[in-house]
Amino acid sequence: xxxxxxxxxxxxxxxxxxxxxxxxxxxxxxxxxxxxxxxxxxxxxxxxxxxxxxxxxxxxxxxxxxxxxxxxxxxxxxxxxxxxxxxxxxxxxxxxxxxxxxxxxxxxxxxxxxxxxxxxxxxxxxxxxxxxxxxxxxxxxxxxxxxxxxxxxxxxxxxxxxxxxxxxxxxxxxxxxxxxxxxxxxxxxxxxxxxxxxxxxxxxxxxxxxxxxxxxxxxxxxxxxxxxxxxxxxxxxxxxxxxxxxxxxxxxxxxxxxxxxxxxxxxxxxxxxxxxxxxxxxxxxxxxxxxxxxxxxxxxxxxxxxxxxxxxxxxxxxxxxxxxxxxxxxxxxxxxxxxxxxxxxxxxxxxxxxxxxxxxxxxxxxxxxxxxxxxxxxxxxxxxxxxxxxxxxxxxxxxxxxxxxxxx
Amino acid sequence: xxxxxxxxxxxxxxxxxxxxxxxxxxxxxxxxxxxxxxxxxxxxxxxxxxxxxxxxxxxxxxxxxxxxxxxxxxxxxxxxxxxxxxxxxxxxxxxxxxxxxxxxxxxxxxxxxxxxxxxxxxxxxxxxxxxxxxxxxxxxxxxxxxxxxxxxxxxxxxxxxxxxxxxxxxxxxxxxxxxxxxxxxxxxxxxxxxxxxxxxxxxxxxxxxxxxxxxxxxxxxxxxxxxxxxxxxxxxxxxxxxxxxxxxxxxxxxxxxxxxx
Numbered sequence: 248x249x250x251x252x253x254x255x256x257x258x259x260x261x262x263x264x265x266x267x268x269x270x271x272x273x274x275x276x277x278x279x280x281x282x283x284x285x286x287x288x289x290x291x292x293x294x295x296x297x298x299x300x301x302x303x304x305x306x307x308x309x310x311x312x313x314x315x316x317x318x319x320x321x322x323x324x325x326x327x328x329x330x331x332x333x334x335x336x337x338x339x340x341x342x343x344x345x346x347x348x349x350x351x352x353x354x355x356x357x358x359x360x361x362x363x364x365x366x367x368x369x370x371x372x373x374x375x376x377x378x379x380x381x382x383x384x385x386x387x388x389x390x391x392x393x394x395x396x397x398x399x400x401x402x403x404x405x406x407x408x409x410x411x412x413x414x415x416x417x418x419x420x421x422x423x424x425x426x427x428x429x430x431x432x433x434x435x436x437x438x439x440x441x442x443x444x445x446x447x448x449x450x451x452x453x454x455x456x457x458x459x460x461x462x463x464x465x466x467x468x469x470x471x472x473x474x475x476x477x478x479x480x481x482x483x484x485x486x487x488x489x490x491x492x493x494x495x496x497x498x499x500x501x502x503x504x505x506x507x508x509x510x511x512x513x514x515x516x517x518x519x520x521x522x523x524x525x526x527x528x529x530x531x532x533x534x535x536x537x538x539x540x541x542x543x544x545x546x547x548x549x550x551x552x553x554x555x556x557x558x559x560x561x562x563x564x565x566x567x568x569x570x571x572x573x574x575x576x577x578x579x580x581x582x583x584x585x586x587x588x589x590x591x592x593x594x595x596x597x598x599x600x601x602x603x604x605x606x607x608x609x610x611x612x613x614x615x616x617x618x619x620x621x622x623x624x625x626x627x628x629x630x631x632x633x634x635x636x637x638x639x640x641x642x643x644x645x646x647x648x649x650x651x652x653x654x655x
Numbered sequence: 656x657x658x659x660x661x662x663x664x665x666x667x668x669x670x671x672x673x674x675x676x677x678x679x680x681x682x683x684x685x686x687x688x689x690x691x692x693x694x695x696x697x698x699x700x701x702x703x704x705x706x707x708x709x710x711x712x713x714x715x716x717x718x719x720x721x722x723x724x725x726x727x728x729x730x731x732x733x734x735x736x737x738x739x740x741x742x743x744x745x746x747x748x749x750x751x752x753x754x755x756x757x758x759x760x761x762x763x764x765x766x767x768x769x770x771x772x773x774x775x776x777x778x779x780x781x782x783x784x785x786x787x788x789x790x791x792x793x794x795x796x797x798x799x800x801x802x803x804x805x806x807x808x809x810x811x812x813x814x815x816x817x818x819x820x821x822x823x824x825x826x827x828x829x830x831x832x833x834x835x836x837x838x839x840x841x842x843x844x845x846x847x848x849x850x851x852x853x854x855x856x857x858x859x860x861x862x863x864x865x866x867x868x869x870x871x872x873x874x875x876x877x878x879x880x881x882x883x884x885x886x887x888x889x890x891x892x893x894x895x896x897x898x899x900x901x902x903x904x905x906x907x908x909x910x911x912x913x914x915x916x
Contacts, residue, residue: 260914276825276908322913326758329910349756354680363676366669367757395683 248338250419250450251301251324256333258294258319258474259286293319295474296333303339306451308461308482310489311471312496317454320471321345324421324452339418339450342368346423348408353397357388357407360396364411378414385436386410406433413440419450458486487635490605497568497607498630505628520556520588520614520623523549527610527631530597537632540605540647544598544631548612549591556588558617563596566627568607573645588614604647605635659906663760673767677742678774692778695738699730703847710848721877724790726847728876729869731783732805733846735776736812736865737837742768743816744833747824748916755913762905765816773809787876795879801872804882804890808868811894814901821905824916845870861886864893 286292294316301307311317322328323335325343350367351360361382365375375382383389386407388399396404422441444451445464455461461468461482468485470478470492478488528534530545538544546563561578576596578585611627635647663670685691703726704718711718746764747754754761823829841847843863850860850870861867867890871882 272825276822277904279907327755327913343757346752346756349752352676352680354683355676359676359679363672366666366672367753367759369759370668372668372671 248303249300249336250303250338251299251452252336253297253299253323254334256294256297256323256330256335257292258316258323258328259290259331260293260319261287262289262291292474294323294330297471297474297476299469299476299479301450301452303450304448305467306445306453306465308453308455308465308468309471310455310458310461310468310485311477312489312492314473315471316474317471319474321421321423321452321454337419340369341419341421342412342415342417343421344409344412344423345421347412348405351396351404351408354395356395357383357392357399361392361407361411364408368412368415370415382410382414385413385440387433402430409437413437416447417449419452420444422451422453423455458489462486487605491634494568494605494607494632494634498632501568501607501609501630505630519554520550520552520559522612522614522624522626523551525610525612525626525629527629536630537634540602540633540635541600541649543600545595546598546610546612546629547593547595549593550588550614551591552588556614556616556623557586559585559588559623560615560617560619561585561594562611562613562615564611564613564627565601565603566609566611567645568609571645573603573608574601602646602648603633604645605633607632656902656906659760659762659909660902663762663766666760666763669759670763670767670770673763674770674774677768677771681771689778692775693782695734696727696730696779696783699734699841699846700727703727703730706847720790722849724787724792725849725873725877727783727786729846729873731776731779732808732869732872733841733844733865734779735772736808737840738775739769739772739812740816740819740833740837742772743813744819744823744830746816747820747912748827748830751916754916761909761912762817762902765820765905766813769809769813769816792877793879795875797875797879797881800875800882800887804868804871804875804887807890807894808865810898811864811868811890814894814898817901817905818897821908821912824912825908849873861889864890864897868894 297316297320309317309320319328321343323330324337325341325345326337348364350364352363355363361379362372362375365382366372383392386403386409388403388407391399391403396407399407441464451464453461453465465482467480468478468482468489469476470485470489472492477492478485525546525548526534527536528545528547529538530543559578561583563576563578565573565575567573608631609627610629610631611625613625614623615621616623682689682691687694700723704723707722707726708718743765746768747761750764753759753764819829819833823833844866845860846869850857850866853860861870867886871887871890874880874882
């Protein structure tokens with residue numbers, strides 16, 4: 248049985264702060280509103296033609312980069328907003344672990360707020376009566392339950408909110424990334440509660456950026472991008488797609504940054520040496536930027552000096568998109584002694600099979616004087632993209648070497 | 656709309672808790688506590704007496720206790736109306752975090768704020784009853800009309816509250832306009848004076864639905880008279896129309912609240 252059904256759901260939002268003119272909006276307030284299918288210049292589709300069904304007992308992860316429409320889907324599911332077009336049905340008592348403290352009033356005591364928040368989330372007073380002790384026990388604020396919550400620490404505040412929401416026993420549960428409340432002990436309790444919910448057979452929709460969480464909890468994932476469903480299927484198949492989108496965005500971001508820094512006026516005007524071109528290849532004369540994990544990589548660059556450079560040191564770095572330095576090599580340590588660098592020449596760096604995990608990496612080459620005090624030049628413009636076969640799911644870590652297992 | 660009202664009734668526990676919240680918040684950390692509920696009526700009655708005195712001086716007549724009692728009786732429903740509208744207008748925007756984050760029938764918000772004011776009216780009503788007994792006003796069979804008139808007053812106020820709370824969500828000017836109208840509304844409503852003092856123009860004062868309800872309440876409590884059938888009927892019709900119109904507008908716009916707040 249389908250508990251959630253989305254049939255080509257569209258949702259339109261407005262950009263900017265401009266209001267409709269009173270001539271348009273006042274009649275709309277009193278009369279039936281006509282929904283236009285086209286977009287105004289100030290409008291955009293936050294969610295476009297979204298179709299999916301969720302069956303009873305499914306645990307589904309919804310993922311996507313920022314702005315993909317995840318929050319809109321959550322708001323649609325929790326019935327805070329209604330679709331512009333299309334239809335959706337929800338069968339069963341739904342509750343959301345989102346904004347669990349929204350219903351709190353700071354002036355009221357913890358006890359009063361448990362009842363208030365509970366009823367706002369859709370519980371009955373009798374239900375709260377029954378579970379009250381359990382809720383307070385779970386939150387760990389029993390000592391202060393008769394203190395106004397405005398005197399609570401932010402941790403106590405969110406713990407109490409989470410405890411109320413966690414005791415709802417819903418048929419459908421929406422979870423946003425709220426599980427990161429409280430200290431280790433409380434997190435363990437939350438994880439325990441999640442497992443209880445999972446085993447109780449309730450339907451769970453999880454929205455998260457944390458891949459390991461989705462991977463460990465969900466069997467199925469829905470990937471959204473630009474408001475559309477891009478992939479819907481087993482988690483293992485969807486995650487590489489997600490990874491690709493993130494990588495693409497990282498690459499664009501990085502290129503933008505490189506362009507920005509190029510336009511900036513360089514302080515270093517010595518210009519004793521120039522790096523003319525950097526060629527990245529797989530060692531077999533195939534010049535490219537896209538590699539797969541097991542490819543060998545060769546980086547070659549051409550330099551031109553204006554003066555003799557005495558015993559320069561060349562440093563080669565590979566940095567991941569998020570700024571993690573993955574590997575670094577120094578010419579003198581790597582056994583290349585250069586006495587003088589003069590005129591035009593080529594330098595080649597053989598990386599071999601370095602088994603970088605799929606992602607976007609930035610290559611940085613810098614040339615220093617022999618004391619390593621003053622850089623002659625620094626260049627970080629080249630990007631390499633490492634991709635993998637779709638069947639392999641992402642593993643955490645910088646490198647993905649070929650590891651074989653064996654029982655002896 | 657029928658469906659929506661059924662859902663509203665399903666959420667009666669929430670309604671109860673929100674009303675309780677409004678009351679608790681109002682009386683928490685307030686040294687005067689429940690005295691607040693009668694503070695505004697007392698001040699209003701004092702103002703009324705002052706005006707009555709001035710009119711008596713002009714007319715060169717002694718001031719009568721009956722007139723003062725009439726003012727006291729009419730001030731309470733009037734203050735209920737004013738404070739209900741004032742709280743209801745803000746009820747959606749003031750609870751914006753709830754409206755944008757959690758689903759529940761939105762009508763609970765203006766309804767609970769109106770109910771909280773009804774509670775204040777009940778507290779002040781008890782004090783007034785003691786006062787009426789002291790002044791030996793006496794009782795009559797016509798007092799049985801009182802619950803009906805209060806019901807009309809409540810329906811009208813709630814209907815208007817629904818309409819204004821929704822309107823204020825879309826157009827924030829509503830709040831200011833309402834504030835000004837409420838401030839001077841007392842001069843357009845027969846609270847400090849009787850509609851009958853306008854002679855043949857009395858009906859103009861009674862066309863104001865609140866005016867006809869107030870006059871009705873005054874008649875049955877102080878004057879021991881049955882309410883005038885025409886104006887009772889008018890109060891009934893106007894309050895029902897206002898309630899239905901308020902509900903219609905509110906539910907028509909409800910789905911757009913979260914994204915327009």
